[in-house]
Structure formats: structure tokens, C-alpha cells
Amino acid sequence: MTPETPTPFRRVLIVGAGSGLSASLARICAEGGMTVALAARTIEKLAPLCAELGAYAFPCDAGDAGSVAGLFAAVDAAIGPPDVVIYNASGRLRGPIESLDPAAVARVLDVTAFGGFLVARQAAQRMVPRRHGVILFTGASASIKGYPNSAPFAMGKFALRGLAQSMARELAPQGIHVAHVVIDGGIASPTRPVAADSPDGLLDPGAIAQSYWHLMHQHRSAWTWEIELRPWVEKF
Numbered sequence: 099m100t101p102e103t104p105t106p107f108r109r110v111l112i113v114g115a116g117s118g119l120s121a122s123l124a125r126i127c128a129e130g131g132m133t134v135a136l137a138a139r140t141i142e143k144l145a146p147l148c149a150e151l152g153a154y155a156f157p158c159d160a161g162d163a164g165s166v167a168g169l170f171a172a173v174d175a176a177i178g179p180p181d182v183v184i185y186n187a188s189g190r191l192r193g194p195i196e197s198l199d200p201a202a203v204a205r206v207l208d209v210t211a212f213g214g215f216l217v218a219r220q221a222a223q224r225m226v227p228r229r230h231g232v233i234l235f236t237g238a239s240a241s242i243k244g245y246p247n248s249a250p251f252a253m254g255k256f257a258l259r260g261l262a263q264s265m266a267r268e269l270a271p272q273g274i275h276v277a278h279v280v281i282d283g284g285i286a287s288p289t290r291p292v293a294a295d296s297p298d299g300l301l302d303p304g305a306i307a308q309s310y311w312h313l314m315h316q317h318r319s320a321w322t323w324e325i326e327l328r329p330w331v332e333k334f
Contacts, residue, residue: 105315107232111135111173111180113160113217114187118287119236121147122307123184128153130311135173135180160187161208166216170224181228182314183221185214185258186236191250203250210254214261218276222269229273232314235262237280259324266323275321277313281306282328299331 110127112120115136124134124147134153136144141155148155154176158169173180189206191198218233225231239245241259244252262278269276286292286300293299309327316322328334 105130105132106230107132107181107314109133109135109173109177109180110182110184111137111170111221112184112186113137113158113169113213114185114236115144115147115155117143117147119281119285119303119306120184120186122303123186123310124151124153126304126307126311127182132182133177135177137169160185160213160217161205163216166213166220170220174224179224180221181225181230182232182234183217184234184236184310185217187213188236188238188251188254190248192247194247195249198250203253206250207254207257210251211257211261214258218261218265222265222274225274226269226272231273232275232277233265233269234276234310234313235259235278237262237278239280239282241278241280263323270321270323273318275314275316275318277322278324279306279310279313280324280326282326283332296331298329301327301329 110132112123115138124136128134128151134151136153137156137158138144139159141157144155147153156169156172159165187209189209191202191206214235221233235258237259238255240252241255259278262276266276284300285303306327313325
């Protein structure tokens with residue numbers, strides 16, 4: 099569905115791109131007339147989406163400062179500086195706290211939280227001088243409640259939420275809208291279909307993308323720094 103809201107934004111960069119939510123975000127932005135840049139560790143998987151949308155793909159290790167700086171330089175050169183940046187990357191590691199490998203935990207935190215800082219820093223450097231732009235972070239249920247055997251993911255998502263809140267207060271007076279989206283529930287996909295006995299039991303990625311689009315286009319007199327999205331059957 100083509101977004102009905104005219105957009106003041108021309109270019110979007112989605113970091114942590116794949117075939118799920120980020121693909122739906124890319125589609126709604128492209129349908130709204132924006133040039134789309136996608137970043138992932140492995141860009142070969144993005145070829146079909148790029149062909150569909152005329153999007154650009156760039157390799158990036160979100161947890162590495164040099165790689166993130168190189169990403170933004172490449173995007174600047176290819177399409178110009180993005181005025182919307184969406185951070186959708188995260189790392190997962192499950193297991194009992196006593197058996198978790200510290201190096202693996204550090205890597206999860208690098209991708210889930212530190213990467214968000216690195217990407218947001220580069221975005222802000224481009225947006226603040228123009229006093230124009232949007233930076234969005236994708237959160238999860240773990241952003242507000244930690245689950246057993248999932249400490250690394252919870253630590254990373256809690257940190258990302260704190261980053262978003264701090265940045266929202268810092269950058270809003272400079273014309274930059276920063277927001278955090280809590281995805282509280284599972285997202286439907288071809289490999290994770292909605293159960294026949296539980297209609298709308300999973301979040302539809304296209305519906306999530308529409309909420310992002312609305313968030314991007316909120317009037318500055320009524321900006322929000324956070325929204326939560328969940329299926330109607332999800333428990334609070």
C-alpha cells in the first residue's frame with residue numbers, strides 16, 4: 099500500500115537489513131518516494147529486494163566503528179546523506195548466565211547496543227547541521243523486561259532504549275526526531291506463519307512498517323520518543 103502522507107524525506111538508510119521487518123520498512127519508504135539504502139553484514143541476500151525496489155546495498159559490521167564510518171561515506175557518495183536512519187540490527191545469545199561465553203556476550207552487546215550508538219552518531223553528524231532528520235531504533239519485549247536465559251539480548255536492548263531516550267531529549271530541540279519502537283511479540287514471516295487458531299497472534303511486518311511511517315511523519319508539536327506495538331492477544 100502506497101503511503102498517503104506526502105514525505106519531506108528523500109533518503110533512508112536501514113541498518114541490519116534482511117527479508118523480515120526491514121524489507122517491509124524498505125518497501126513502504128520506496129512506495130513513499132524515498133531512495134532506499136540497505137546495510138547488512140552479507141549483502142548478497144539483499145539482491146532480490148534491491149532489484150524489486152531499486153535500492154542500494156552496502157556491507158557493514160554495525161559493531162565496528164570503522165565499518166560504520168565507511169558505510170555512511172559510501173551512502174553519501176552513492177545517494178547523498180540519509181535524512182532517515184533506522185537501526186534494526188541486533189544480536190542474540192541464549193543460555194544460563196553461568197555458562198555464557200564472555201566474548202560472545204560482548205559481541206551481542208556490540209551489535210545490539212554499541213552499533214546503535216555508532217550509527218546514530220554518524221546520522222546525527224549529518225542531520226544536526228541541517229536541523230532535519232529522523233533516527234529510529236527497533237526495540238523488543240526485552241527492552242523493558244528481561245527473560246530467563248536471555249541476559250545478553252536484554253542488556254543490549256535495555257541499553258539501546260536508554261540511548262534512544264537520551265538522544266531524543268538532546269536532539270529534539272535541534273530539529274531531529276529520535277524514537278524507539280518496542281516490538282512486543284513475534285513477527286510473522288514465511289517461516290513463522292500465523293497459527294490458524296490464533297488470528298493476528300503475530301505482528302504483521304507490513305502493519306509494523308505503517309506504524310514506523312506514521313512515527314516518521316508526526317508533527318513536531320506532538321513528537322513521541324517511544325511507541326509499543328503488540329498483537330491484540332499479547333499479554334502486557
